[in-house]
Amino acid sequence: xSDIKYILGSFGDPDEMMHGIEKLQENGVSIYDVYTPMPIxxxxxxxxxxxxxxxxxxxxxxxxxxxxxxxLIYFCAxxxxxxxxxxxxxxxxxxxxxxxxxxxxxxxxxxxxxxxxASTHLFPGRAPRVMDLRATDDRFVIAVDAxxxxxxxxxxxxxxxxxxxxxxxxxxxYISYE
Amino acid sequence: xxxxxxxxxxxxxxxxxxxxxxxxxxxxxxxxENKPNKAWWIGFIVSALGALLWVVAVSYxxxxxxxxxxxNKTVGWAWDITGFVWWVGIGxxxxxxxxxLLLFRQNWRNSINRSAEAMTIFAVICAATYVVxxxxxxxxxxxxxxxxxxxGSLWVNFNSPLVWDxxxxxxxxxxxxxxxxxxxxxxxxxxxxxxVGTRRKIYTIFSFGWTGGVKTWQRxxxxxxxxxxxxxxxxxxxxxxVSMDFATSVIPGWHTTIFPPYFVAGAxxxxxxxxxxxxxxxxxxxxxxxxxxxxxxxxxxxxxILTGSIVGVAYLTExxxxxxxxxEYEQYAFINRSTGPYWWSYWMxxxxxxxxxxxxxxxxxxxxxxxxxxxxxxxxxxxxxxxxVIIVTSLHRDYIPSSWAMFYPTWVDVSVFVGSIGxxxxxxxxxxxxxxxxxxxxxxxxxxxxxxxxxxxxxxxxHENKEYxxxxxxxxxxxxxxxxxxxxKI
Numbered sequence: 002x003s004d005i006k007y008i009l010g011s012f013g014d015p016d017e018m019m020h021g022i023e024k025l026q027e028n029g030v031s032i033y034d035v036y037t038p039m040p041i042x043x044x045x046x047x048x049x050x051x052x053x054x055x056x057x058x059x060x061x062x063x064x065x066x067x068x069x070x071x072x073l074i075y076f077c078a079x080x081x082x083x084x085x086x087x088x089x090x091x092x093x094x095x096x097x098x099x100x101x102x103x104x105x106x107x108x109x110x111x112x113x114x115x116x117x118x119a120s121t122h123l124f125p126g127r128a129p130r131v132m133d134l135r136a137t138d139d140r141f142v143i144a145v146d147a148x149x150x151x152x153x154x155x156x157x158x159x160x161x162x163x164x165x166x167x168x169x170x171x172x173x174x175y176i177s178y179e
Numbered sequence: 180x181x182x183x184x185x186x187x188x189x190x191x192x193x194x195x196x197x198x199x200x201x202x203x204x205x206x207x208x209x210x211x212e213n214k215p216n217k218a219w220w221i222g223f224i225v226s227a228l229g230a231l232l233w234v235v236a237v238s239y240x241x242x243x244x245x246x247x248x249x250x251n252k253t254v255g256w257a258w259d260i261t262g263f264v265w266w267v268g269i270g271x272x273x274x275x276x277x278x279x280l281l282l283f284r285q286n287w288r289n290s291i292n293r294s295a296e297a298m299t300i301f302a303v304i305c306a307a308t309y310v311v312x313x314x315x316x317x318x319x320x321x322x323x324x325x326x327x328x329x330x331g332s333l334w335v336n337f338n339s340p341l342v343w344d345x346x347x348x349x350x351x352x353x354x355x356x357x358x359x360x361x362x363x364x365x366x367x368x369x370x371x372x373x374x375v376g377t378r379r380k381i382y383t384i385f386s387f388g389w390t391g392g393v394k395t396w397q398r399x400x401x402x403x404x405x406x407x408x409x410x411x412x413x414x415x416x417x418x419x420x421v422s423m424d425f426a427t428s429v430i431p432g433w434h435t436t437i438f439p440p441y442f443v444a445g446a447x448x449x450x451x452x453x454x455x456x457x458x459x460x461x462x463x464x465x466x467x468x469x470x471x472x473x474x475x476x477x478x479x480x481x482x483x484i485l486t487g488s489i490v491g492v493a494y495l496t497e498x499x500x501x502x503x504x505x506x507e508y509e510q511y512a513f514i515n516r517s518t519g520p521y522w523w524s525y526w527m528x529x530x531x532x533x534x535x536x537x538x539x540x541x542x543x544x545x546x547x548x549x550x551x552x553x554x555x556x557x558x559x560x561x562x563x564x565x566x567x568v569i570i571v572t573s574l575h576r577d578y579i580p581s582s583w584a585m586f587y588p589t590w591v592d593v594s595v596f597v598g599s600i601g602x603x604x605x606x607x608x609x610x611x612x613x614x615x616x617x618x619x620x621x622x623x624x625x626x627x628x629x630x631x632x633x634x635x636x637x638x639x640x641x642h643e644n645k646e647y648x649x650x651x652x653x654x655x656x657x658x659x660x661x662x663x664x665x666x667x668k669i
Contacts (some may be wrong), residue, residue: 028599035376038365038619099343114406121395134372
């Protein structure tokens with residue numbers, strides 16, 4: 002076995018790439034990941050990726066915001082220091098709603114996006130783990146782990162049949178460290 | 180996405196032939212990767228001088244207090260709050276385009292959302308500075324926050340719309356920034372992977388290590404959709420709460436239940452006008468005619484007619500309700516608006532916001548870039564006067580005729596306003612140079628389905644209904660970026 006770590010099929014067209022994924026899977030080749038310059042719908046079903054649960058996180062963060070806002074206002078305006086405004090009740094729920102709404106949105110947005118960054122390992126200054134520099138430009142790249150899938154010539158053939166413009170053999174996982 | 184052709188009855192969202200994914204990247208990154216041209220430098224120098232004026236005027240205000248403005252005992256709010264509401268209103272189009280149009284699956288938003296969102300952020304920055312400088316003692320600005328303090332903790336008044344406004348504006352600014360930046364990540368990664376040296380290092384930091392893997396994209400789309408879902412009510416709430424600053428008061432002319440929807444419509448109206456003002460120039464100077472097409476311009480003009488008409492109805496409703504209320508103070512406030520000493524500002528507002536946008540019903544005007552550009556500026560002049568009318572004419576003649584007064588701006592008032600426009604354009608021009616002005620990834624999504632060349636291919640395959648083809652070719656006549664001779668033979 003050589004030092005080849007990853008085989009990359011670089012496609013110029015998303016439909017051909019989808020076709021390439023099908024071909025590889027029909028032949029029992031496991032796909033490591035696919036890098037694309039834009040979201041491709043239907044690809045997650047092919048690669049068996051489950052539905053994102055980020056919406057559940059978003060809801061939990063949102064409801065936390067609602068409760069936090071209510072608790073803050075209730076404490077300040079009803080418990081800690083009641084302000085007598087013309088003898089009106091200090092527990093004036095309608096007046097609380099705007100801030101409760103705003104904090105719901107604020108908590109939901111920040112909580113969800115930070116969860117997203119954490120779960121996909123995105124943070125400022127992170128070294129980009131890039132396999133092919135054109136995958137953010139005009140190429141749709143299928144990455145196959147070369148050690149798990151031994152039949153390199155078969156993979157090469159399958160990728161080229163599906164329409165890959167280029168098949169690369171990377172000896173390092175990520176070229177971006179070079 | 181791919182594999183399904185869009186009906187040819189829809190106008191293309193990307194024009195031109197030989198557009199490839201690589202060409203989209205090259206076209207959009209052109210201004211970012213190359214040295215700026217003369218037009219950019221001239222614009223930048225003029226705006227930077229404006230921004231400098233703003234720095235001087237705001238510093239002068241901080242040093243001397245708001246006595247340096249033309250405010251008096253009767254007119255306690257004038258150009259400052261007018262400018263604040265004007266900028267917040269302009270800031271509404273960005274989120275509207277990115278959130279509401281995403282929920283309605285209006286794909287034409289893909290080419291204009293990025294710069295509109297940037298514009299939102301810069302407009303809200305301009306608006307926020309007005310609020311801070313109006314505080315008089317801006318170093319105590321943190322007093323608007325419910326922080327424990329040595330006065331017993333005396334908390335902020337949660338019944339006050341001004342406190343709601345603080346929460347609304349800061350939420351709106353930070354959520355818009357988050358939405359904008361998350362959307363930018365893939366595009367920053369595109370710049371990063373094409374750059375070398377220091378540029379690559381800088382963009383590496385800002386790209387957060389984006390790679391474009393399947394899971395990243397899948398969650399990215401989920402996040403974008405939810406952000407759109409929560410930003411839609413957010414954008415409506417922000418201007419609603421701004422309007423409540425007035426509507427919950429007892430000043431005749433302000434105490435009006437119609438204010439929230441009327442302000443929101445006005446905000447969208449002025450926001451789209453500002454998007455047009457900026458993009459009509461940007462598409463020409465940056466050579467983006469193939470991505471921001473006449474269809475986009477026409478669609479925005481249609482939104483301007485709609486929201487302008489809503490604003491017109493609101494003006495008339497206000498007038499009717501003032502009469503119908505039977506309250507003589509309310510009636511006088513409106514009679515004074517239209518015929519009193521500030522009649523000219525009222526009629527300026529009526530002309531610019533209600534009458535002149537109706538010209539856009541004419542297809543010729545709607546499709547003329549020059550006319551659209553002029554009208555977009557007229558709309559924002561009108562919207563500035565709308566806020567001036569609401570604020571100043573309601574205040575200047577209050578309950579005691581002996582305290583009636585006029586408002587005269589000082590050079591500081593004028594400089595803060597003119598300077599804030601300079602600041603806005605400075606930030607926008609810098610944005611055009613360092614970040615892609617169009618969402619690259621989102622435009623790439625349209626290439627295979629909604630571009631002129633994909634529709635051309637569909638026509639050439641010959642399975643399309645002849646009538647549909649004829650209708651499609653006719654609809655292309657308005658595009659300045661389509662080679663009409665290509666369709667002559669079909």
